[in-house]
Amino acid sequence: MKKLFLTTALTCSTAFAAQAEVVVMSWGGSYGAAQTEAHVKPFMAESGIKTTMIDSDNPAVPIKAQVEAGNVTVDVVSLEYADAIRLCDEGLLEPIDPSSLPAGSDGTPAIDDFLPGAITECGVSTDIWSNIYAYDSTKFPDAKPTTIADFFDTEKFPGKRGLKKGAKAVLEVALMGDGVPASEVYETLNTPEGIDRAFKKLDSIKKDIIWWEAGAQAPQLLADGEVVMTTAYNGRIFNAAIDENKPFVIVWDGQIYENEMYSIPKGAPHMEDAMKFIEYATSTEGLRASAQQISYGPARKSANLGGDIIYKDGKTVMGPNLPTYPANLENALESSFEFWVDHDSELNERFNAWLAS
Incomplete structure (x- = not known):
């Protein structure tokens, strides 16, 4: 008992x-x-x-x-x-x-x-929240990056770039960096030619890319000086700038929010x-x-x-x-869940093949 x-x-x-x-x-x-x-x-x-x-x-x-x-x-x-x-x-x-x-x-x-x-x-x-890119202001004492195109301009703004290792929010950034308006990104990306265009734009900076996977890595790459600018989650950059007094500046042009x-x-x-x-x-x-x-x-x-x-x-x-914030939405892209639910596997497969090439 x-x-x-x-x-x-x-x-x-x-x-x-x-x-x-x-x-x-x-x-x-x-x-x-x-x-x-x-x-x-x-x-x-x-x-x-x-x-x-x-x-x-x-x-x-x-x-x-x-x-x-x-x-x-x-x-x-x-x-x-x-x-x-x-x-x-x-x-x-x-x-x-x-x-x-x-x-x-x-x-x-x-x-x-x-x-x-x-x-x-x-x-x-x-x-x-939003995928944005940010830069270390101490690396650019004169001209400052202001557009998504500047992220890809390694001649005017030399230095390594940080990018998330995956297709989502990278292919969109590449198209906007190549001049595609936010309102036309998914229409363009939904075609073979649009996908080719995105990868061609990534090719232009491939040798300068340092890939990150976890959200905390992006501001750390910037803080360590391994990159001069990086895509990141906007809150991670904000916290680093405000809480840790890091000289980081967010560029809202081309942000992808969801x-x-x-x-x-x-x-x-x-x-x-x-x-x-x-x-x-x-x-x-x-x-x-x-x-x-x-x-x-x-x-x-x-x-x-x-x-x-x-x-x-x-x-x-x-x-x-x-x-x-209204001013931050001027050339902003709302992430399309419909697009990524339909195309996530195939585009990541192509991304991984591109990465290995």
């Missing part, structure tokens, strides 16, 4: 411990730190549910592997928009009911408060608590708190009301530092 009681007690204890922890997988670096401060810590304090943040260079990859193996250890995952759509279509994510999301702080129902496209079948937007999503992997061990976390994190207050930690735009209208959001330093106005 004593042995049975002990076994039962241990089982109950284990079950209670399992119910009391939510594991969130995100991208690490300053982005993961921002989500920890804005979402994880306050959610734990308010709910009493233990929540842990773990990092990945690209969370879509391990989540797909976990679900397909039937060994899911993550409850909430931060995904790029196209990945959230693709994994949902493949049945690897749990559907999310928009009616379960809290209304905006002004009472607007969530479905009307979120910006268009910010709620999908299996994901809720946490922010609108929603980042919180999703729940199929078979997540703590489904109910995972949904509580998403509801908390994507509330008006949760999205404003995130924008106070890193320069990504809130995806709710109500989070943008009531004056400018101020950075955690208490003085930096976030508006001009956000991808969604």
Whole structure:
């Protein structure tokens, strides 16, 4: 009887411990730190549910592997928009009911408060972020890069370039750098000639490229002097410039912006608590708190009301530092999830072949 009681007690204890922890997988670096401060810590304090943040260079990859193996250890995952759509279509994510999301702080129902496209079948937007390029201002004391074409002009602006190792947001940058207007990028990239044109533009700087894979690597390459300019996630550059006083300048021309999503992997061990976390994190207050930690735009209208959001330093106005700021959208490209859901495999296959050639 004593042995049975002990076994039962241990089982109950284990079950209670399992119910009391939510594991969130995100991208690490300053982005993961921002989500920890804005979402994880306050959610734990308010709910009493233990929540842990773990990092990945690209969370879509391990989540797909976990679900397909039937060994899911993550409850909430931060995904790029196209990945959230693709994994949902493949049945690897749990559907999310928009009616379960809290209304905006002004009472607007969530479905009307979120910006268009910010709620999908299996994901809720946490922010609108951007691929930009940035340069080290100490390397260019006279003429300064101002356009996406300047990124490819190694004669006028000599030095190594940092680029993310992959087709997405690299082929688009190449076309815009070759003079294709943002509004025509996907139309062009949807043709064999357009793809050839993008790779030809990349050829022009191939010998000067240093490739990065994790978001934290791009500002580090710039800080170490390994490159004079690099594509990067805008929030990583902002944090390095403001928090670490790095002489980095963002060029918004040719930026590629999209929603980042919180999703729940199929078979997540703590489904109910995972949904509580998403509801908390994507509330008006949760999205404003995130924008106070890193320069990504809130995806709710109500989070943008009531004056400018101020950075955690208490003085930096976030508006001009956000991808969604009007002046930053003049030659901006909204990433097409439809295009990348359809063409991701084939274009990455060609990219890898080009890389090896």
